[in-house]
Amino acid sequence: MTAGTCPVDARPPTLEDGEEIADAVRDRVVVAMSGGVDSSVTAGILAEEGYDAVGISMRLYSTPQDSYTKSCCSPDDLFDARAVADSLSIPFYVANYEDEFQKRVISYFIEEYRRGRTPNPCVACNDHLKFDILLKRSLALGAKYLATGHFARIDRSGDEPRLLRGVDRGKDQSYFLFGLPRQALGRIMFPLGGMTKEQVREIAHQMGLETADKPESQEICFVGGGDYKQFVADALAKREHTPGKIVTESGEILGEHDGIHNFTVGQRRGLGISYHKALYVKAIRPDDGTVVVGGNEVLMDRGLVAERCNWLSFDRPAGPLECSVKIRYAGEPVPALVTVGDDARTAFVEFEEPQRAVTPGQAAVFYRGEEVLGGGWIEESRK
Amino acid sequence: MVQRRLYLDWNATAPVLPQVRQAVVRAFEEAPGNASSIHREGQAARAIIERARRSVARAVGAPAQAVVFSGGATESNNQVLHHHVATTDEPFVICSAVEHPSVIEVVDKLDGQGVGTARWPVDEQGRLDLQWLDDQLAQGATLVSVMWANNEMGNIFDVAAIAEKVHQAGALLHVDGTQALGRIDVDFQAAGVDYLTLSFHKMGGPKGVGATIVREGLKVSALMAGGHQERGRRPGTENVPIIAGVDAAATELVKNLPDWQLALTKRKELFVDTLRSAVPQLELRGAPEHQLPNTVNVAFPGVDGEDLLLALDLEGISASSGSACTAGSLEPSHVILAMGFEEKRARESLRFSFGPTTPLDELGHGAQRIAELVGRLRRLEAEI
Numbered sequence: 001m002t003a004g005t006c007p008v009d010a011r012p013p014t015l016e017d018g019e020e021i022a023d024a025v026r027d028r029v030v031v032a033m034s035g036g037v038d039s040s041v042t043a044g045i046l047a048e049e050g051y052d053a054v055g056i057s058m059r060l061y062s063t064p065q066d067s068y069t070k071s072c073c074s075p076d077d078l079f080d081a082r083a084v085a086d087s088l089s090i091p092f093y094v095a096n097y098e099d100e101f102q103k104r105v106i107s108y109f110i111e112e113y114r115r116g117r118t119p120n121p122c123v124a125c126n127d128h129l130k131f132d133i134l135l136k137r138s139l140a141l142g143a144k145y146l147a148t149g150h151f152a153r154i155d156r157s158g159d160e161p162r163l164l165r166g167v168d169r170g171k172d173q174s175y176f177l178f179g180l181p182r183q184a185l186g187r188i189m190f191p192l193g194g195m196t197k198e199q200v201r202e203i204a205h206q207m208g209l210e211t212a213d214k215p216e217s218q219e220i221c222f223v224g225g226g227d228y229k230q231f232v233a234d235a236l237a238k239r240e241h242t243p244g245k246i247v248t249e250s251g252e253i254l255g256e257h258d259g260i261h262n263f264t265v266g267q268r269r270g271l272g273i274s275y276h277k278a279l280y281v282k283a284i285r286p287d288d289g290t291v292v293v294g295g296n297e298v299l300m301d302r303g304l305v306a307e308r309c310n311w312l313s314f315d316r317p318a319g320p321l322e323c324s325v326k327i328r329y330a331g332e333p334v335p336a337l338v339t340v341g342d343d344a345r346t347a348f349v350e351f352e353e354p355q356r357a358v359t360p361g362q363a364a365v366f367y368r369g370e371e372v373l374g375g376g377w378i379e380e381s382r383k
Numbered sequence: 384m385v386q387r388r389l390y391l392d393w394n395a396t397a398p399v400l401p402q403v404r405q406a407v408v409r410a411f412e413e414a415p416g417n418a419s420s421i422h423r424e425g426q427a428a429r430a431i432i433e434r435a436r437r438s439v440a441r442a443v444g445a446p447a448q449a450v451v452f453s454g455g456a457t458e459s460n461n462q463v464l465h466h467h468v469a470t471t472d473e474p475f476v477i478c479s480a481v482e483h484p485s486v487i488e489v490v491d492k493l494d495g496q497g498v499g500t501a502r503w504p505v506d507e508q509g510r511l512d513l514q515w516l517d518d519q520l521a522q523g524a525t526l527v528s529v530m531w532a533n534n535e536m537g538n539i540f541d542v543a544a545i546a547e548k549v550h551q552a553g554a555l556l557h558v559d560g561t562q563a564l565g566r567i568d569v570d571f572q573a574a575g576v577d578y579l580t581l582s583f584h585k586m587g588g589p590k591g592v593g594a595t596i597v598r599e600g601l602k603v604s605a606l607m608a609g610g611h612q613e614r615g616r617r618p619g620t621e622n623v624p625i626i627a628g629v630d631a632a633a634t635e636l637v638k639n640l641p642d643w644q645l646a647l648t649k650r651k652e653l654f655v656d657t658l659r660s661a662v663p664q665l666e667l668r669g670a671p672e673h674q675l676p677n678t679v680n681v682a683f684p685g686v687d688g689e690d691l692l693l694a695l696d697l698e699g700i701s702a703s704s705g706s707a708c709t710a711g712s713l714e715p716s717h718v719i720l721a722m723g724f725e726e727k728r729a730r731e732s733l734r735f736s737f738g739p740t741t742p743l744d745e746l747g748h749g750a751q752r753i754a755e756l757v758g759r760l761r762r763l764e765a766e767i
Contacts, residue, residue, distance in 0.1 A: 028697070054697065093693050096713060140690045140760055141697055 028052040029145040029189065030138035032130055033085065033092070035077030038149030038192055040084040040211040041200050045191045046147055047088045048207075054141060055085040055092040058134060060101040060125075061222045083210045095137060097129055104128035106222060106235075113232045113261035114240055116284030117361030120176075120329075121220060127179040135184055145189050152177055152372075153193030154185055161185040163312050163372040168196040175329050178365045178375030179310045232261045244289020246273060249282065249298055260284050263291050265381075266299060266357025280357070300354040302383055306347045306364040306376030309340070313373045316344030323373055325349055326365045327358055333367045347376050388699045389749045393585060394534050394562060394678060394736035395703055400587035402635055403628040407589060410627035418621045419612065428623045435630035442633040443560070443579060444570035445596050451603065451616045452626060455593040456561045457485035458606065459580035460528075462595055463557050464489045466603045467526045468498055475499035477519055478528040479511060480721035481536070483559060486528050487717070503529070508670040509536040509722050513544065520552035527556050531563035535718040535734055536669030537678025539567060546575035555601070561585055561593075565636050565643060566675050571596055578603070587738070588632030589625045639739075646739035647676035653743060654735065654750050655679060661754030668719070668732060677738060682731035683757045685764055689713050691733060694756050700749055703734045 031043040033055040047053045057078050078094055085092030105124045112119035130148060138146040151166030152174040163185060166172035180188070192200055204212035219226035233241070241259040248254065255273040257263070262270065267281045271293065280299050283292040304327070311317070317340055324333035335352040349364060358381035365375035390398065410431055416424025418432050432452070440447040453459045464486065468474045478490045480502045487502075494500040501519055505511055516527070527549050532539045542558055549556045557578040563569050565586025571579050579596040583589065595616070597603045603616055610618030636643075658665060658681065668680040683691065688704040692713075695702055704713060715729035724732075737746065 091697060093696075094713075095689065095693075136763070137690060137693075140763055141694050142759075 026051045027144040028054060028142055029147050030054050030056055030134070030141060030143045031090075032134060032146065032148045033057050033081040034149070035080035035084075035211065035214075036149070036217060037204050037209070037211045037214050038151075038200060040081070040149075040209045041204050041207070042147050042149040042191050043084065043090060044088055044203065044207045044209060046189070047090050053088070053090045053147075054143065055081060055088075055090055056134065056137070057081045057092070057094045058101075058129060059094050059096045059098060060129070061098055061106070080211050080214070087208070087210065095134070097133060100133060101125070101129060101222075109220075110232055110235045112361045114236060114242070114286070115361075116242070116260040116263070116286040118264045118359045119361050120363055121222075122176045123179055123363055126176055131177075131180045131184050131188065135187060139187075145187055147189040147191060149192050150174075150177065150190050151192055151195075151197075152190050153370075154188060154190055155371075164193070164370040165367070165372065166190075166193050171197050174367075174372045175326055175363060175365050175375075178312065178363060178372055180312070182310075182312050185312065229262050233259065236261065242286060242289040244285075244291065246271065246291045246293055249292060249294050254279075254293065257289075257291060260286060260289055260291060265359040284360075296356075299357045301351070301356075301358045301381035302354050303336075303348065303350040304358045304364060304381050305379045306349060307345065307379045309345045309347045309374055309376030311344060311374035313368075313371060316340060317373075321366070321373070323366045323368045325351070326367065327355060327378065328362055333365075336366075338366055345376070348382075350382075386699045388701065389741075389745050390701045391735040391737050391741070391746075391749065392701045392703050393738045393741075394537075394734065396584050396590065397587050397738050398740075399584075399589065399628075400632060400635055402631040403588055406631035407624045407628040410624035414623055414627070416623075418623060428621070431623050431627045431630065432621055435626045435633070438630045438633035438637070439581075439594055439596075442569075442636045443564070443581070443596065444572050445579070446599065449571075449596050449599065451595045451597065451613045452621065452629075453593045453595055453617050455591060456483070456559060456580050456582035457593075459582075459593045459595040460485040460557075460559055461489055462603060462606050463578045463580060464493065464526070464528065465606060467555065467557075468493055469604070470602070471525050473499070473523070474526065475501075475522070475524045476526045476528065477501045477503055477516075477524045479503040479530065479540075480505055481509060481533050481538075481718045482528060482530055483534060483561075484717075486530075486559060490528070499523075503527075505721055507723050509533060509538045509668075509718065510670050510673075511540060511545075513541075513548065516545065516548055520548060520554060524552070524554050527554060528559070529556070530559040530561075531569060532560075532567065532675050533669075533718065534562045535716050535732075536680050536722075537562075537675035537736070538670050539563065539673045539675060541673075542574045542576060546577075550575060562675065562678075565632075565640065566647060566677050567644065568640070571598075577601055583629050583632045586632060586636060589628035592622060592625045592629055594629075643739040644676060647737070650737055650739075650741055650743060650746055651676050651679065654737070654746050657747050657750035658754065661751055662757050666731075668722075675736075677736050679735045681733055681735070682728065683733075683761075684731060686731060686757055686760045688730050688733045690760055691753075691756060694760065695753065698752055698756065700752060703736075704730075704732060 029046055029051045031053055033039045043055050082092050105121050108124050109119045109121045135146045150173045151168055151171040153164040155162040155164050165174045220228055223231045243258045245253050246255045263281050263284055265281050277295055279293040282294045282298050321338040325336040326333040337350045339348050360378050362378050363375050364378050366373040414427045414431055416428040418428040436450045437447045439450050476490055478486050490500050529540055531542055546556050555577040558576045559580050560569050561582045577598045582593040595603055605616050607618055612618055664684050666682040692704045719729040719732050
């Protein structure tokens with residue numbers, strides 16, 4: 001099984017003159033290599049197919065010498081990426097994007113929690129790091145394409161490339177990709193989109209890649225040890241903590257807390273109050289630090305407002321859009337009606353069935369079947 | 384498909400001279416002994432080391448007994464600095480702000496241990512101010528550490544003038560001569576240097592070997608314990624074949640230095656002239672009137688040095704910029720930051736360094752290709 005068996009994921013055309021393909025070097029493609037198995041296999045496949053593959057690892061933050069975490073970008077991961085590139089005999093570089101990452105991802109992450117929202121740093125990293133500055137650097141290096149190990153596909157059969165979900169539904173990462181600049185789709189390859197994770201591991205073994213059995217990274221990469229609440233608390237100056245009251249929707253005060261960054265909509269654990277029934281965070285008000293809680297039933301919302309929408313399949317929806325919407329990574333798309341105002345960057349979403357725990361700061365991504373139509377950032381829920 | 388490459392990073396390391404390769408291989412084959420053994424094999428190995436010692440001494444104008452072989456200039460720099468501090472009452476160590484990390488980081492470490500230290504600043508062209516030195520010497524500096532020529536800018540420092548001042552004040556002078564060797568005259572005694580440290584791989588010698596050269600009447604102690612080798616100043620079984628390579632490198636240097644200098648000067652002129660005529664805007668960095676004839680440090684305003692460096696590598700041209708961290712990404716060089724450039728402008732710096740055998744025509748074509756890439760990156764920058 002190789003990537004070639006999935007028709008939608010066919011490689012972009014390379015050389016005009018078919019007769020010369022056998023001898024010529026194919027187009028240069030930069031592969032974003034994190035040191036994990038997915039991007040290792042991506043590089044392996046493209047190198048094997050005859051592309052002039054160039055590996056680049058992004059150094060996004062410094063890890064102190066003593067920390068030993070198993071998520072991407074630690075020096076160990078960069079060494080792994082280098083070892084894989086070496087075994088594939090492709091050039092390999094490390095690009096230092098610490099400043100940009102700090103500005104675009106870490107600061108955003110902290111600021112969102114400070115505002116009582118729940119950020120999605122992976123989307124921010126894709127939008128601002130991988131598919132912006134790394135894509136630009138790839139073009140600067142004379143590459144025609146940037147390839148990553150995301151589980152998503154690009155359909156190049158029509159006039160314009162379309163972003164599709166990954167075939168492996170357990171791994172589909174299209175949710176994180178809604179914000180890509182539309183014109184970038186033509187410059188991107190996702191060679192793994194037609195495969196399952198098992199197949200990727202199998203290829204890694206066949207190719208004898210060092211990273212074949214490397215475990216998945218699950219936690220947020222720059223939060224060592226996985227305790228993001230502590231990370232945010234440490235990053236916020238004491239005066240920026242927003243303590244406040246924990247109240248029910250009817251205004252009953254149940255307790256107090258020492259900072260809204262400790263809460264996420266839908267959260268049940270760690271509220272620090274006892275009540276006669278299970279309580280969930282319903283809303284977070286950054287102005288006065290109030291955390292509103294209630295029973296499971298109050299979490300149900302009929303819709304949401306999404307801001308800063310990015311449309312991938314068209315400039316703007318022609319009218320009310322019947323599609324499905326996914327409001328968190330670990331969820332399935334559900335049927336909804338999406339309308340946009342004069343400004344197509346704001347979308348109003350009405351679910352067919354009420355949905356639980358619409359979380360400001362997360363992404364709302366719009367799908368039609370396999371296709372990612374676009375998406376936006378959840379601003380607020382609607383009853 | 385094998386790409387023909389143009390190697391312009393001789394200040395990182397140089398291709399090994401054919402004579403060096405032959406000497407190393409021959410010694411592997413013909414001198415298997417341990418130089419400390421008394422039998423004939425040992426004697427043969429010993430003879431190679433002593434021959435190399437004389438060659439190095441001749442190459443840098445020092446007496447043979449002054450030469451102590453080491454594992455490289457980094458080791459030698461550590462050795463001199465630690466020895467000085469350990470054997471001096473109230474040591475006060477000065478180093479230039481543009482020294483190699485194997486000096487700066489040792490001085491910083493000594494500072495952390497309570498030793499008096501000071502960093503000799505440079506101006507925007509990377510030049511040292513002799514007036515500053517006078518003040519520090521008056522305040523009791525005991526050792527001044529300055530490189531003969533800077534690795535990043537190619538700036539040559541006036542070692543003889545510095546030595547005079549240092550000695551007048553009763554202090555000692557340590558000079559790291561690694562980048563000067565094989566490119567300009569390095570005369571240990573004439574310049575009045577007290578400690579000269581060297582490695583040989585920037586001029587076509589082997590890597591992993593260096594030398595500490597100590598003025599008569601001064602001592603240098605071993606960094607490690609455990610052997611009598613090098614008269615107790617560098618314990619451990621000598622790497623005889625590699626030292627045979629040093630012999631060959633030093634011999635070639637004595638034979639060829641004037642020719643090498645001519646060849647380098649010619650190459651630098653061609654490279655700089657071609658770049659100047661092909662790139663609309665460029666900024667040559669360092670102090671051109673006192674610069675190694677093999678080093679060009681240049682910035683192309685608006686072009687990130689790392690972008691250009693990677694693009695050049697993919698086009699088959701090897702250059703350098705800044706220094707790689709553990710993970711392999713580039714940080715702006717401490718040299719250019721010490722010269723007062725802010726980070727963005729510091730990141731624009733690229734270093735091209737070549738050798739006497741760099742093919743002239745390829746160097747000219749290389750400069751043309753650099754110009755093309757600069758143009759491409761500037762166009763891209765304008766589009767984004």
